[in-house]
Amino acid sequence: MICMKCLATAPDEFEKCPKCGAAFKLNPSTDFGKRLNIKNEWRASMANKDAQDSTSKLQKNQPESLIPWIKSEFKKAMSNAPKRIKTLAIYGGIVLAVNLIFWTVDPYFMPLWLQPFRGLISTVVFLTATYNDIIPKTIFWVIIFTFGKKLFHSMRKKGFKASFECLKNVVPNFKSALGRMGQSAYPLLLIGAGMGLMIANNFASYSRFSGARNKFDKYFIVLVMAFTISYLLGEANKTGFYKFIKLGSNDLAKLAGRKRGLSDDSVYLLLSAFVAGLLLDAPLILMKFMYGGYMLGAVAVLAGFALAVASGKKPEVKA
Numbered sequence: 001m002i003c004m005k006c007l008a009t010a011p012d013e014f015e016k017c018p019k020c021g022a023a024f025k026l027n028p029s030t031d032f033g034k035r036l037n038i039k040n041e042w043r044a045s046m047a048n049k050d051a052q053d054s055t056s057k058l059q060k061n062q063p064e065s066l067i068p069w070i071k072s073e074f075k076k077a078m079s080n081a082p083k084r085i086k087t088l089a090i091y092g093g094i095v096l097a098v099n100l101i102f103w104t105v106d107p108y109f110m111p112l113w114l115q116p117f118r119g120l121i122s123t124v125v126f127l128t129a130t131y132n133d134i135i136p137k138t139i140f141w142v143i144i145f146t147f148g149k150k151l152f153h154s155m156r157k158k159g160f161k162a163s164f165e166c167l168k169n170v171v172p173n174f175k176s177a178l179g180r181m182g183q184s185a186y187p188l189l190l191i192g193a194g195m196g197l198m199i200a201n202n203f204a205s206y207s208r209f210s211g212a213r214n215k216f217d218k219y220f221i222v223l224v225m226a227f228t229i230s231y232l233l234g235e236a237n238k239t240g241f242y243k244f245i246k247l248g249s250n251d252l253a254k255l256a257g258r259k260r261g262l263s264d265d266s267v268y269l270l271l272s273a274f275v276a277g278l279l280l281d282a283p284l285i286l287m288k289f290m291y292g293g294y295m296l297g298a299v300a301v302l303a304g305f306a307l308a309v310a311s312g313k314k315p316e317v318k319a
Contacts, residue, residue, distance in 0.1 A: 136203040166234035187308035194300030196277020201293025
């Protein structure tokens with residue numbers, strides 16, 4: 001007899017499967033024709049299983065796509081939302097309270113009774129990204145309540161020094177990736193640094209004041225982003241941000257008629273250069289160069305693409 005549940009075999013006199021305990025459809029007196037039909041069904045199920053295995057292997061060899069991954073992550077987040085409603089409400093309350101209290105305060109026209117607290121208020125505004133636009137402000141609080149919370153627990157458990165030990169890996173990992181990629185890394189470095197400069201210039205600006213472009217009081221979110229990405233690179237952690245870039249590059253590669261997008265080394269170098277670009281905007285802020293990040297960033301990105309075209313290579317290598 002053949003068990004249709006686990007596909008184990010047993011002598012005809014058995015009424016139950018010795019492996020999973022499922023009852024056989026046929027009793028020992030079943031005629032040969034019916035037993036033959038069961039065997040044929042078993043062969044068909046095995047053939048179907050082999051076909052499914054082949055399809056699964058084929059899918060594994062195909063690069064993942066960005067949109068299905070985003071949908072999957074969104075479904076996971078929504079399924080966990082009811083369990084974390086209390087925590088999310090607390091987080092939302094903190095963000096709302098900080099912005100309601102400090103966003104309405106104008107540091108240039110502060111009431112007399114608040115003037116003694118100008119330094120404290122300016123510090124809180126700086127450390128909470130209160131004067132930043134909605135997108136950088138949202139990124140800031142997401143980092144604080146996810147990565148920041150994780151880092152805080154790590155420091156409590158392992159200590160300050162051990163928690164930051166992974167940052168020592170950033171430079172050696174960068175050098176290794178650069179050595180493996182060779183000259184094909186230069187376009188990536190230029191593009192990554194250029195994007196970092198432009199993002200930093202944008203995030204360090206605020207439309208509330210016409211002259212508030214590339215200001216240091218809105219630069220803290222840029223520092224937080226640079227530190228977070230550096231920490232994750234040192235951890236060698238293939239995080240959501242890392243995967244987002246890789247899957248996005250896979251989709252762009254498909255549009256360009258190529259099999260795969262950026263390799264792991266390519267993504268590592270791109271993110272490292274992006275961090276460098278974020279930090280390179282600081283001297284431009286000190287020089288009061290309001291649109292310096294946009295200008296230098298655009299030049300770097302264009303130079304990166306031009307170098308990639310001129311060298312006849314795409315800014316990536318095989319994984």
